[in-house]
Amino acid sequence: MNVFYKCVGAAALGAMSTAAQAGDDLTLQLKWVTQAQFGGYYVALDKGFYEEEGLNVTIKPGGPDIAPTQVLAGGGADVTVEWMPAALAAREKGLPMVNIAQPFKSSGMMLTCRKDAGISSTDDFAGKTLGVWFFGNEFPFLSWMNKLGLATDGSDGGVTVLKQGFNVDPLLQKQAACVSTMTYNEYWQVIDAGLTPDDLMVFKYEDQGVATLEDGLYVLEETLADPAMEDKLVRFVRASMKGWKYAEMNPDEAADIVLENDASGAQTEEHQQRMMREISKLTSGSNGALGEADYERTVQSLLSGGSDPVITMAPKGAWTHAITDKALN
């Protein structure tokens, strides 16, 4: 009896102490594993920017086979990091995702090709094997191939598309002439593997005019309709952008913070410091608010998919400035 009451008392004390912990809860689902690509959020977490705003943020890393849109649909997260093409496609499929902030101004996607596979310009793509990841990342690639007039279904005169895993082996093993890489991640894996920039021909999506908006923050429409959630999101975006600007100014410290938060232990300091610097190139120029012109460009690129467009009609209500207007003023 005595022990029982002691246990009950201890549990009550424990419950009271958790209630005393400040902060509204918010869960963020990342698009990929913990890495400097999401440095701003980790910086905001570790440097206390979220705490200052009265938020208790849980960051869930993504990974292979985790589709952020599905996590959002299933209620596993309140807000997710996702690329705009995948979010607009999900919206057309019936999942009402809305963009509330756009920390990434430019696109880091590019196609890295071997010169010895005979690639020196986009005219050489026909008849070659090109790799792309899928899982939402194939939309910009398919739009680009449509723009170049290259069929992707394996018919003559087109390209053979390869579903690459999340590594650059197809390029190294010469199984593909080109693979999709990000300027901040896989490209450096190719360099680390021994190929030099002279061996490679890179096609940046920004230069080709087919860039689409990448990492943005998305929530479901019903979340925005709730005033309490809206307030939390405003504070979250404000603190996250503070984190991003801090990361831009202090890339090495941000890389360290990311490494500390990496539960898998798979990331290396050199890779993360490099990644943080490359990511800063993509986030600079954005204060978090979505640029309407950038949005229109992305939508046009996705609509122009020829016989197989990524989206079939211009989305309505796919973005809002309501959160960023309040957060950044």
Added chain:
Amino acid sequence: MMWLIAGAMVWALGWFVNVRLAALPKSRATSLLVPVIFGLTLVFIWESVVRGLEIQQVLLPAPSVIAARFMASTSILWQDWVQTVVKGMMSGYIIGCIAAFGMALAVDRFPFLQRGLLPVGNFAAALPVIGMAPILVMWFGFDWQSKAAVVVVMIFFPILVNTVQGLQASDTMQRDLMRTYAAGYWKTLFKLRLPAAMPFIFNGLKIATTLALIGAIVAEFFGSPIRGMGFRISTSVGQLALDLVWAEIVVAAITGSAFYGGMALLERKWTFWHPSQRN
């Protein structure tokens, strides 16, 4: 609400009908009807729950939506089926069977192989396919060859073990009798030991059918040309086209059942003498 009530009523009705049918003397008709009614009841309950509780289609599509998608995508499903089942699974299955069977004969002929090889084979069988598949994709390339390799790795050990055990199934008395007939090793093998091993071999082959399909589909998650059931399932999940995922699952289920059933029919034909085949 109406949907949930309808679902509950269909469930009760199906249950009632099945209980009455199961109580009748066992005939061909009842043994066919009972599972069919059960299956249809389950599908209807699924439909009514999804519609009644208004579950989002990107999480769990209703069977009617899946059926519509199935009808609309037969060309995609067909090319995926050819890539995965015909090119990946069947070639891997045949190569794996021949290799395992040959190894079993060698192990039977040379006892030192049995002592050395089977424990190593035991170890190899424990390697998870999720770990082996990316490595084999790297070695054999992205096309069906790596999928066939994964299938071979998965089915090799079950068939080997079952065949080795089967070859030991014949009696000492029976082998002695063959000896008195002056039958050499090969004659004894073909006339006595292989027929006696047939039930065991078929056991291994049946196990291998399910493993082969799993191996072929899972291997495609790790790199494939943009065709194939595993590819379609994984990328459709990423595109939130869950109805196509379920349509592919239906195709996989039909293929797996047909393959297993075909093997069971062959077994019935060739091991008719075995007690397990009596009704």
